Amino acid sequence: MCHQCNYEELLSNAKLSATNNRIRVLEVVGNNSFPLSAKDIFNTLERNSSINRVTVYRILDLLVDHGVVERISTGGRAFYYGLAPNSHHEPHPHFYCMNCGQMDCLSPESLTVDMDDFIKTFPGQIEKMEVRIDGICKNCGNKQ
Amino acid sequence: MCHQCNYEELLSNAKLSATNNRIRVLEVVGNNSFPLSAKDIFNTLERNSSINRVTVYRILDLLVDHGVVERISTGGRAFYYGLAPNSHHEPHPHFYCMNCGQMDCLSPESLTVDMDDFIKTFPGQIEKMEVRIDGICKNCGNKQ
DNA sequence: CGTACGATGTAACATAATTGCATTTAGTGA
C-alpha cells in the first residue's frame, strides 16, 4: 500500500527488532495495493527464499498486536492483512469478491460513516471499525 | 431477533419446505436478539433433541442462499448467523467483543453510512455491506 | 404399495490457524 513507508522504521517505532523475516513479511504486505491472506504472503515469500508457514503466522500476529499491520475479515474463511492505518494511510473500507477472493481497498471518501453519536453513547471499549462490501468484482462479472 | 416473524412463513416465502430441523434452526436464529455461531446453534438444538452438526451447517447454508438468514463475519474465526434483513428488520451494524466473542446488533441509526456515490461509480456487482465494530464489551471491560 | 427425490446422518476430509517443543541466531558480558 505504501512506498513512502520505511519498513525498518515502522518496526522500530513499534519497538520490534527488525529481523530479516519481519522485514520480508512487512514488504509483501506493504508493497501491495490490496490486502493478502497469510497463505498469499507465505507463497510470495517462499518464491524467493525459504520461510516457515508458522513463522509467517507468528509475525503477522505480532505486527497486528503492535498496530503495524491490520487484520481484515472477509466474506470467506481466511483473514487478510494490510498495513494498519497510520499518518500516511487513512482507515478505509474494502471490497471483497465472493468469487475470486480478491480484496480491494476503497478510497476513504467512497463511503462516509458517521459514528460520532455511537462513540458518545456506547458503553464498551471500541477498538476498530470495519466496513466491507461483498460482491462480484468487475473481472469475475465479465467472465460470466 | 424477532417474535413477529412466522418461521414457517419465512421458509415458504423462500420456497423451502418447512422441515422440522429447518424450523428448529430458524427458531434459534430468530429468537435471539444477537447473532450466533453455527456451534452455538448446534449446541442449543442438541440440548433439546438430537441433530447432526452437518445438518445444521447445511441448513444454515441453505437459509443464507435463500436470503432468510444472514452470514456475518466476525473479528474471530467463525461466522455468525442472524435473520436476514427483511420488512421487519433493517440492515444494521454489529459489535463484536474480541474478548468473549459475544456479538451484538447495533441500531440501524447508530452508524449512518452514505454509499450513494460508491454505488454509482463502482464497476463490480454489490451483494451486501457489512459494518462491524470490534472492541471489548461492557461486561468484559468491567471484569478487567 | 412402491418408487423417487429431498432431507438427514455418519465418517472422512479440507483448510486455516495455533501450540508445544526443539533448534538456531543474535546480542551481551566476562
Added chain:
DNA sequence: TCACTAAATGCAATTATGTTACATCGTACG
C-alpha cells in the same frame, strides 16, 4: 573470543471450523 541467555525460527502435531461423499431415511405422489 567465548559462553550464556533470550528471542526468533523451524517442525510436527493439534485444534477449530467447515465441507464432501456416500449411505439411509422419510414422505409425497403415482
